[in-house]
Structures are given as C-alpha cells and as structure tokens.
Amino acid sequence: MSSSLHIERLDPATCPEYDAFVQSCEAGTIYASRAFAQFLAATAGGTPDCLIARKADSIVGVLPFCTGTVPDRGLVLNSLPWFGSHGGCVLQDPSDDAARHALLEAWHERALAPDVLSATMVLTASEEAFRARYVAHTGARLGDTRIGQVTTMPATEEDQPGALLAHLSQKTRNLVRKSLKQGFVEELRSDDEAWCFLYQTHRENMSALGGRSKPWPHFEALRRCFGPSGLRLSLARCEGTPAAALLLLLWRDTVEYITPVVRQEYRSRQALSFLIYRAMLETSAQGYRNWNWGGTWQTQTSLLHFKAGWGAESRPYSYLVSGSWSDHAPDPNEVDRALQALPYYYCYPSHWLKQSC
Template sequence: MIEGQDREVAVRPLATAADASAYSRFLDQCPAATVYHSLPYRDLVLRSTPCEARYALAWRGQDVIGALPLMAADGPLGTVINSLPFFGSHGDLLTTDDRAAPALQGWFREQLRDDGVAAATIVTNPFDDAPKADWSEASLVDERIAQWTVLARENGDRIDIHSAIDGSARRNVAKALADFVSVEVDNSAVDFLADCHKHNMAGIGGRCKPEAFFAALPITMVPERDYRIYVAKVDGKPIGALLVFLFKHFVEYIMPVTAPGNREHQPTAPIIYRAMQDAQSEGRRIWNWGGTWTSQTGVYRFKKKWAATEKRYSYRIFVRDDRVLGQTAETLTAAYPYFFVVPFSALAQAGAAE
C-alpha cells in the first residue's frame, strides 16, 4: 500500500482511454483545474520537449477523487520531475475529496525514492483556494506572483473592462484604433505567430518556445475549444497576434507577438481588449496572465494596468542529488530543456561557476 493511503482510496497511473475519460470528467468538476492539468496540454508538452508523463489518479470506487500530474525528463544527472514543466505551467495535486491528498502525496514520495531521481519540483496552483497538500518537506522554495484579471463574478455579473483598466491601457487601445488597427480571429495564423515570436525573443534575448510547439499546437489542441489566435492588422497586413488557451472559465494569456517595425501601432492593446470582451460574452470569468518573477517589475506593471489582481505562489523543490547544486545555470538549462531543476540563486549559493 502506498504510504499514507486510505484503504478506500487507490492510486493508479493514468494508463488507459477509460482512465483519460474519467480524468477529464474529474477536471470538469474541479474548480481549481486549469488548462495546464488538461490532456490536450499534456500532449502538447509531450510533443514539444523530450519527456514522459506520469499522471496519477486517486480512485474511490469508480470515481476519480484526486489527481497529480507529473512529467519526467532524463538527463546526465538522472531524472528531473516537474508538476508541471514548460514555461512555468501550474501543476500540484487536485482533489474533490480530502482523502485523496495523503494518498497522492504518498505516491509522489515513491517517485522520489527512485535512485535515478535528481530533483523534483511542484509548481503550486494559485487558483486552489484550499490546497490539501503539504509540501513543507521541500528542500528549497522559490516564489512567483500570479496575476489575473477578473472578467466576471461567480454570479455571472460582468465587470466593465473599460472602466477597470488603467488609463494608460485605455490610451493604448485608443491609439491603435486611431491608427486603424483591426482585430480578427485567425486560428490558421500559426506560422505568423511562430515567426514573430522568434523575432521578438531574439530582440530581448529571451528563450523561444521550440518549433515543435507550433507544429504540435493544431495537432494536440482544437481551435475554439482549446485555443484561439487573435491577429491585429493594418490595411489588411498582419502586424501582431496573441495566442490564448481556453479552458472552462479561464482564458490563458500565452503568447503576444508584434511584427518587426510595428510596435508604434500598439497591436497588443486592442487584441487584449477584444479578447477580454469575447471571453466575457462566452461566460468566462478569469483572464490569467500567468506567473511573474518578483524581479520582473516591468512585466508586473504591464499586467497590473489591465486590472490584474495577484497572489503569491511557490515552487517546491525536492533535491535528491546534490550534484545539481554544483552545476551552472547554462548546464542545467541545456541538460533539462523546459524543465525547472533548482533556482539559479541556489547554484550561486552553492558556489557554482558563473
């Protein structure tokens, strides 16, 4: 029996099509579930970076009452586990029954006991108002700021977006409209999105999403069910775009891009404004901006001017092999692409070479 497991609760890996259907029904019933927990997103990540999925389900009879999604990547130091990897995806366990949490945590501890595991990270879920898991035994903790804009209250009452956002955001929208920027949905604009993303990241020295991500997007996700691409145009020419993910009452702000030479048109502002209005009309309540590092003051202020509220959440890191602390940021990033291993500040404290 798995450590801490209730006799009435069984934990098993998600392994069959029937398991997948049961898991998807569970997510529909779980208010804290986000797109990152979903199976289309799982498949997108599996096609975007070398890794394997280890999703555990807690069953009580024929019902799924909890789940813990993990992904694992092998590398020169052993296996690194994340819940979840790929640009800060939220993971952590989900439950609809308190008995599921200790059983799933026991299953997680079993994963850590594998001699080949170098490190594991749980990215906690800021949308879980009453988390059942206790990850206090983690070796290290790293903090992030979750930011999201409430589009409608739980009773369905919509907020007035124009009044809620900051004056500078309203001016950016007005300037774009004065420049005759139009916005439309074009879910076929994946190549334009990818090309602009590559140029934008090169311009700021940021890390690009891999080409495999863009190839996998229309294969693993369904447009209008799982994702949508907004495109801004001037005189019929695309000048910017935004990829959003759609899941239940959430809209996820995933990838804004601006075509080279068009930043003065402020294409992102009218796209966001239009996308927020569309989300409201569809009954969605939360526009999730994603996580922000505490050092990213400019990014934080940008989200804040769009009426973002905030909450701290954490990365709980379990170090099983101290060799990871002796690496450089570059070696870990190369060895485990798109996986979180340890905070880079921990490497510096351990005397890792710069």
C-alpha cells in the same frame, strides 16, 4: 486516512476518465488536462504520468507530472514542465486533506528513488494556501517563487465595452482608446500564414529582449493538441499588413495568455493593446470569466505593472524542490547537462548553485 482510499498511476494523455475528472473540478486548470499532457509528450521530452487517488471506484484527486531522462545520470520529475505550467494536486474537494496527503506521500516516495536527481512541483495559486502541507508531506524545499496574475473579467452586460474599460486602469484605458483610432482590423485566423507570422514575430520579439523563444514544433503541437475550439489566434492588420498577433488557449471559464507578438513599427500605436482588448471583449461576452496572464518574476516590475493595468490581481505561487540534488548540492556541470537534455524542465534553482559555490 480512509482505508478505501488508494493510489494508482496512469498516463493522463490516454485516459478520458482522467480528463472528465479534471474538467469537473473547480480548481482544475488547463495544465492538468489531457490535451496538455498530449502537448507535453510532443514537446517537453520525457513521459507524462499521473498519480490518481480513488475512493472505491471514483477519482477524488490527481497529481499530474512528467518524467525526463538525463542520459547516464538519472531522472528529473516536474509537475509540470514547460513555460508557465502548474502542477500539484487537483482535488474534487479542496478540503480533502486525506486525498492530498496520499498523493503527496506517493510523490515523495517517487522522488526518493535513487535514480531521481530532482523533483519539482509548481503549485497552482489555489494550492498555494496548502504549501506548508506540501512541504511537511514531501520534505521539499522552496526553490523559487513567481507572481501569477489573473484578471476577473466582467460578466456580460448591455454595455460590455464600457464594463470592460471601467475594469482597466486609467493609463490602460487611454492606450486602448488610442489603439482603436489607429485603423487596425482584427482577424481570427487558423491558417498556416497566420501561424507563421505568429512564430516569426515571436522569434524577433524574444531576440530583441534577449529571451528564449518557443520553437516552431511547439506551435505546431499547440495547434494539433488543442484544435480550433481550444485556442484563439487573432491578427491585427493595418492597411492589409500584419502588425500583431495574439495566441490564447481556452479552457472552461479561463483564457490563457500564451503568446503575444507585435512588429516593432506598430508597438507605439498599441497594436497589441488592440488585440488584447478585442479578445477580452469577445471572450467575456462568451462567458469566460478569468484571464490568466501567467507567472512573472518579482523583479519584472514593468511587466507586473502592465498586467495590473488590465485589472490583474496578484496570486503568488511556489516551486517546491526535492530529490537527491535537494539534499546535496550537485556539480554545476551536472545541472548544465540536465538542462541541455531537458531544456523545458525546471531542474535546479540557479540561486542554490550560487550559494554552494
């Protein structure tokens, strides 16, 4: 390891130099950005933090994470918390093993502290190729996996609609064509009424699925931290009535699929397909190349198939878990206590608890 390489810590939410570095990295993601650190500080609980690898005066790598507190018990580290986030190393040069090694050793040292209950790192798809090195340098265990899915959108062409439709499966093309005949009108909105419709319909949709919805303060924080230039909120109206909405985050050349919602009575008329198609058409014409659908459980076959219909390719990624709970199975009640204190953190793999019972 180069003697000029050293590790320091800083708050990514308050450091412009950090954000400029992440923006410059080919493998940088919105989840490593300063805006997302500010968002996590407002919503996930705990404190944003970051390990920085420097050579001389230049940043060559970063490892963002958050530290959450379980009262009277200890700490939980996540790189990173919240729905579908990724963490791990972001390197100026992905082949820089010295910087990756130094960052992972510093993470390992932090995870070994006696007050750390659990430390989870969610790898990006690009760092998944180096998973064996993560395990070797941190002693972490594979706690979970997800399947990330990304659509590479066509470059701007004279016939952009035709190029985009050709990128989709036959079934999805048919659904899009159906949606275009329903009389929907797309509106790009940023007002309170649009955000309220998004939130209320999201709650209804998640309740119908038996899932957990994002709280209203999280939508407020997204709106505040990313601003009009960093997000895209669209509504589909039918004869003046809101039918569906789609919230996307925009970062460099990537569109992040954050919250899609649709009123039940417009589902069969493909109101959401209409909004996705319109958003893909506009963002690809603006130069965005990647549409990140986020992670999906391997058991969610219908959702995997839906995303694949939009031209998405699978990019698996891992959750690597260390900390004292990784070595000694905790009491399930202690894990429940941690989840109650830190509901947006990954605290412990549920299947490990089942194995220890």
